[in-house]
Amino acid sequence: MIKETILLVEDEIIVAKNIQNILINQGYDVPFICDNGEDAIIKARETNPSLVLMDIMLKGKIDGIDTAEYIRFRLNIPVVFLTAYEDELTLNRASLTEPYGYLLKPVSERELHAAIQMAIQTHRFAKKLKEREEWLSILIKSIGDGIASTNSDLIINFVNPAAEKLLKLKATEVVGKKFTEILKIKEDNIYININQLIQEIISNGKSFHFYYNHYLQVDEEITFPVDGKLTPLWNEKGDFNGLLFIFRDITHLKRIEEESFQRSKMESLNLLAGGIAHDFNNMLTILLNNINFIQQSDPSKTDISPYLADMMKACNLSRELTSKLISLSKENTLHMQVCDIHKIIKENVSLIIKDCNIEVQYNFTSPESKIEIDPLQISQVIQNIVINAKEAMASGGSLYISTEYVNISEIFPEKMAENSSNNTYIKISFTDTGKGIEQYNLKKIFDPYFTTKTKGNGLGLTFSQSIIKSHGGYLIVESELGKGSTFTILLPASDNNP
Template identity: 40%
Template sequence: MTHAHIMVVEDENIVAKDINHRLKSLGYDVPAVASSGAEAIRKAAQTLPDLVLMDIRLKGDMDGVETADQMRRQFNIPVVYLTAYADNSTLQRAKVTEPFGYILKPFEERELYTCIEVALYKHHTECKLRESEQWLATTLRCIGDGVIATDMAGRVKFINRVAELLTGWTQQEALDKAITEIFHTLSEDRDDSCAILVAEAIREGHAIDFSNRAILVANDGTGTPIDYSAASIRGDRGQVVGAVVVFRDVTERRQAEEKLRYLSTHDILTGLYNRAYFEEEVLRLERGRHFPVSVIMSDVDGFKLINDTEGHAAGDTVLRDAAYVLKSAFRGEDVVTRFGGDEFAILLPGTDDEAVAEAMARLRHGMAAYNALHSSRPLTISLGSATAQTGPLADALKEADRRMYQEKALNRLRETGT
């Protein structure tokens, strides 16, 4: 690598000129020569050379070892020591500054050239590696997933910002702790799932997906629903050296899923079950032989008139009030459904004729209580019930519907006084 900029730090003027001449004959540029540590640091800041040839014995308060250490820390400039000192004490001090070479005077020109070229190449390679590490570290800090890396024993060696926020542990607090202490999960499928997952990833040497309904318990005891997976980390020889766990907060996704599930089984206006869910329950009860099963069909009287004269908003209010009265009269296991329009249906598992009659009485009592408070617009619901002792439920539905329309006709006659 020719035309690299090499700075010379040498307190002997004649030696410095000789080194300068040799460097130029090898094709290098020499942007600066310094004889003291302070001068070297000042000129390095001005010229930013590619490499510094550093004598250990210098003028001033700083020797070459101290100067090289400051250059490395401040400017990340590689240093090659060019010195007559090879005693063990000096060598040990020099090693701490992580030099890229150590040449003893007197030296051969070829030796100098070889050492400089190797140092420049090594520094270039380390800079590329450091840059890649910085890109990786920045990526891990900025991605939306939490990342925790461990060694073979499951001790935490890295935790990114998202993982810090979700676990409640900072990287400083988490380092060298067992991952099960930092990444504590509760799972519906298995106990101590994180420890099993990490151990499996290390043992199998490949990625293990574990996207179950897990709850990550943070340091303060709060829980967050997550999906997570683990994979082994391999060294430069392909050997497994640890594992990485990647996880994400799925709170919003779970909420969206719950909302979709709710909307698929419920009527938006009334909050009751919808007809699709009702029909699924009919099939389930028939398959499971949960007999006797009773059915109540109901219809709001005069609903069309309310819609026509007072508007749909008033009609919606009547339907919501009817749904409230209906739901209040039945058990939690009963399937109270908006069947369509102003028609409602109720499935009552394990209910015979006597029990359904009691349920109908509760419902009528609930309507009376409602009407006592809403005399300006009383609520009248026509009802019909039937019980299937052995099945099928379709026959009971038809009979309950028939009886409901029979009662509706009687209510209409009462209203007209005929």
């Protein structure tokens, strides 16, 4: 069995020798006796004893209290004081060093042994507790989920680094503030009465789970879908002691679900559209052939010629529509070329934005940017987006077009593994100052046949999304009613670009 080592600090040699003999007889190792504070600090640092038995009133430059303060707080070694004095001033000063006990001289063997054992065991327990707290602190700080806690008055007393990142606030900006002032929760677009929710949680003693249709709002600019749990905390008496809020941003999960749903819906619609369009196209062919036959067989009947012309026009438009539906239901064939995307953007924008009161501003990442695309199909996408912007700004406005190179994993974290070979994309943004799009309509904007226009078949953006996806890219729309819209195209960058 390893003996506990005691460093004895006592400037009265007879008293010191007597205590040393008692300790040795009790099974302790007492290799050194120091009679001043300076030597005591040196020996404590060299030997790291289990405990220091310290006389309060040492002679020399530093007394026992100053020596104990250094040993206790710098070296983390427990100290038990020996003293022949009981004056309140000395004891109050000594208490600031957080000693593990006091022994009055002359000390009995029983009291000495009990005090030392109690001090060593208490110190070891405190040390283990501190190590566990440090381990838990590291764990909480390392975890990816945001964690915030409050006291019983709902004042935030802790946030971990993940919470700081999610809230885009430093701990110093959050700690000390009321939980209900910092965080607001919305279910769909309706704010939850957070005070009422907290009272219900405390009353029933159960956690509340936020998920999918709940949104965490920090301010007007920071709102994200949240998966989280708000849990009441209780002390050992069973009294409410605060709240624990564990949460994560599930924007990318919702995006994956929405993409999956959209893909499934498109597959079903494409199958249906392809079948209907094919049969309808056959019937249109018969109708067009008969109209053409009538026009050629009896040109004297000029009174019906305008009607036949209108029928022919309607049939041709219908054929164009069915052709699109058939192409939508098939795999898109790309004719890839390395092209200057900036040149293609400018050519197509100038084609659409002419003779109208719209100012176009370009902010390109470089004068020339070459990527591998199907130029005709990408031109169609650009035209569809610019036409929408033009129609949204019927009375005039501004169209801002910018490009930049981005890392796709920063926009879609879940895409890194899918596209690890090349995470660099060119981001093309079209921002108009038009009337914007209602949130309800925004969710359906890529659906086939969905349109808010009096004219149009509702397939322009559906085709645009299909074209961009076939290029391995993404088409995103952001809009707020009354504040305009931003359509963003993300396309893989070529190897010869950043």
